[in-house]
Amino acid sequence: xxxxxxKQIAKDGVLxxxxxxxxxxxxxxxxxxxxxxxxxxxxxxxxxxxxxxSNAIISSLRKVIPNEVRIPAFILxxxxxxxxxxxxxxxxxxxxxxxxxxxLPLIVVNCxxxxxxxxxxxxxxxxxxxxxxxxxxxxxxxxxTLMGVFREVLGAGTLFGVKLWDFSIGxxxxxxxxxxxxxxxxxxxxxxxxxxxxxxxxxxxxxxMQAKSMAxxxxxxxxxxxxx
Amino acid sequence: xTVKQFLQSKIMKCILVLLCIALVxxxxxxxLNDLWAVSDEEIVNRAIKSLCGDGITLQKTITTEKxxxxxxxxxxxxxxxxxxxxxxxxxxHGFHEGNVSVYVLAKFNxxxxxxxEKVSIASYSSSQTLMSKFNEDALAKFANDTNTVVSxxxxxxNTVITGASYxxxxxxxxxxxxxxxxxxxxxKEAV
Numbered sequence: 001x002x003x004x005x006x007k008q009i010a011k012d013g014v015l016x017x018x019x020x021x022x023x024x025x026x027x028x029x030x031x032x033x034x035x036x037x038x039x040x041x042x043x044x045x046x047x048x049x050x051x052x053x054s055n056a057i058i059s060s061l062r063k064v065i066p067n068e069v070r071i072p073a074f075i076l077x078x079x080x081x082x083x084x085x086x087x088x089x090x091x092x093x094x095x096x097x098x099x100x101x102x103x104l105p106l107i108v109v110n111c112x113x114x115x116x117x118x119x120x121x122x123x124x125x126x127x128x129x130x131x132x133x134x135x136x137x138x139x140x141x142x143x144x145t146l147m148g149v150f151r152e153v154l155g156a157g158t159l160f161g162v163k164l165w166d167f168s169i170g171x172x173x174x175x176x177x178x179x180x181x182x183x184x185x186x187x188x189x190x191x192x193x194x195x196x197x198x199x200x201x202x203x204x205x206x207x208x209m210q211a212k213s214m215a216x217x218x219x220x221x222x223x224x225x226x227x228x
Numbered sequence: 229x230t231v232k233q234f235l236q237s238k239i240m241k242c243i244l245v246l247l248c249i250a251l252v253x254x255x256x257x258x259x260l261n262d263l264w265a266v267s268d269e270e271i272v273n274r275a276i277k278s279l280c281g282d283g284i285t286l287q288k289t290i291t292t293e294k295x296x297x298x299x300x301x302x303x304x305x306x307x308x309x310x311x312x313x314x315x316x317x318x319x320x321h322g323f324h325e326g327n328v329s330v331y332v333l334a335k336f337n338x339x340x341x342x343x344x345e346k347v348s349i350a351s352y353s354s355s356q357t358l359m360s361k362f363n364e365d366a367l368a369k370f371a372n373d374t375n376t377v378v379s380x381x382x383x384x385x386n387t388v389i390t391g392a393s394y395x396x397x398x399x400x401x402x403x404x405x406x407x408x409x410x411x412x413x414x415x416k417e418a419v
Contacts, residue, residue, distance in 0.1 A: 061249075064245060065245055066238060066241055066242045066245060068238070068242055069242040069245065069246055072246060073245065073246060073249055076246065076249050076250060076253060077249060077253070079253075080253040080256065080257060083257055084256075084257070084260055087257075087260055087261060087264045088264060090264070090266060091264040091265075091266055092264075094274055101359075101360060102357075
């Protein structure tokens, strides 16, 4: 895998195709878990681990799994890693295990994981697929943690469980608040993305025009010297 | 289709691939399940830590035999190092007739029962979908509910969490069963 390809996968996973804010995938855990920053980070890391492992395994088996049974096979592989994560959390981080509750086993049907397996891992080599899993996971983790921080600070006056102040707006902790915050974050992220994209296009356009004018100047100089 | 044709067919390949994945996954999960198994003792210690904080330990197991009442049952009873009791009880008649198991911390003063200090959820059947409503504040209501009916651990309590009334009933039945056991069936010599 070239450095250019690696950069492209990283940019795709975290920014251009950010699963939460650009593709609006994995909405269910995003809305339900993001009331606390610690839970959000835990969910993000769990999904990232499952994405890396499932992408790598699915990619390595992509020539063996018949097309007709690819979805059941993907689900089997994803469910295995979800169960591993469940067992690990129950043993070593029981608080997080009970906080994530039913949303932990529901990772099996998370659209982000099945989506990346179907659209990327089943068509690309192992290393690239694992990188795609890593960066898509980072994109999801950053998004859900950012929302978790916002909702926890405003909704409970705490950050990662540490009390900041007595002021809190309960609305941000409940479901309606989750929808509002999610909408605001999607709008903000897309506005920023469009701005950067516009700036990038303008920069490219200026560079092309400069290159053209330089090429035109050098052509004119060549023809002048020929005439002389 | 002959047997040989079937064995060479795509259907056979699909079955074999899925079977192989399932077998490898199953083997891996069996090994990890054995490695990361959480013992019953560890589960009780976690409950003690979450209800009493650090420093309190399990002193004696009073019983692990089920004591059944009309609307609930007591599953396990433990004496703690500070003289209080931890009771694991299960309340019946939750949503879709599901059950909810609770840990109940009973405060004792010089061997006399004073009150229910804290309640936490131990486990619940899958039909109880609104258990996230039972946070620490909600469970404190069950502990402080003086109206909890203890007679024969029958129908439980006036405490209801909005939107989860059936699950509330099961939690209440669990707490009532624990309370009934403590006040009636906990052997004097154990106290």
